[in-house]
Ligand SMILES: NC(=O)c1ccc[n+]([C@@H]2O[C@H](COP(=O)([O-])OP(=O)(O)OC[C@H]3O[C@@H](n4cnc5c(N)ncnc54)[C@H](O)[C@@H]3O)[C@@H](O)[C@H]2O)c1
């Protein structure tokens with residue numbers, strides 16, 4: 001079967017991302033060169049056990065690879081210190097060695113959690129990501145950020161740890177719930193808005209094909225997003241500069257997610273969708289970009305069925321509560337608020353001097369937020 005390859009160029013930590021329809025059924029063929037021994041441990045989202053696991057196992061068994069399966073309950077709560085501890089113990093009982101490869105099979109939750117387990121177990125074992133949500137295929141499986149949530153905040157324990165390879169099968173997306181697909185679409189739009197106006201225009205005409213899960217269009221758009229992110233990560237692996245641009249919409253998104261309470265009422269990609277429109281609105285308000293940009297982005301996302309204001313998820317929030325979450329953002333520096341803003345479609349900049357009053361005005365301009 002044909003597939004596309006995107007190389008993440010990080011010196012000796014470089015690795016390939018393979019993308020195609022049906023590549024999971026040829027997993028051992030594609031992964032063989034990236035395995036350190038004939039033994040793998042599969043960390044799998046429970047939701048995939050009845051749907052996609054057999055495809056992977058058939059391929060592994062055909063090449064006589066030895067495997068164990070460790071299931072992870074679906075959902076963000078599995079990205080916890082408690083789940084991490086229990087899974088480390090479960091994996092250690094299987095007696096792995098430093099050449100055993102951990103395969104993380106699931107969305108961003110299993111990827112972030114499994115990546116952190118791989119980074120720390122036996123002081124580091126190799127791992128390979130098999131991402132199965134649109135969000136994880138276009139974003140979280142690229143760049144080596146791994147981590148866990150704590151009671152103080154999300155993603156506050158973690159490590160930069162690169163996989164040996166990533167294998168993306170667009171076929172797995174056929175079973176993804178619509179809402180999760182749209183959440184992933186929010187992150188796709190982000191790449192156009194922050195760095196490539198032409199790609200944004202391409203999305204204008206290909207949006208329907210992506211949402212209809214047309215395999216060739218999915219493979220094309222996933223490959224584009226992976227290479228866009230890979231290029232930025234190759235320049236700035238540990239986010240000391242340019243990589244921060246990938247956080248477009250995320251300062252707002254994190255505040256919205258915190259207010260929503262991580263209970264599934266607002267998915268991360270949905271928060272990013274609303275957050276991008278807010279970032280564009282704030283950019284207009286600060287005279288950084290021309291008027292109309294926020295509306296253009298809003299209209300595109302709305303047409304895709306992505307939420308574009310808190311009212312779209314039936315929220316009714318007080319602005320002070322939201323502002324409280326900005327104070328806690330780990331990207332703040334010296335009391336100044338850091339935002340990724342827009343000078344134009346496709347041109348994002350980092351601003352470290354944004355006044356609280358401007359953020360407040362932007363928030364109040366959105367339905368579902370009141371004084
Ligand atoms: N490391 C990074 O750079 C990075 C970037 C963005 C997001 N993230 C993290 O990613 C996580 C979100 O990832 P996500 O959106 O993939 O969430 P997720 O892993 O929770 O998956 C979403 C839902 O889809 C289900 N699912 C997964 N694959 C499926 C399939 N093929 N068919 C049917 N159902 C399927 C899961 O069981 C879950 O219920 C967050 O924890 C976020 O912090 C990390």
Ligand SMILES: [Zn+2]
Nearest residue numbers: 187250268272
């Ligand atoms: Zn994100």
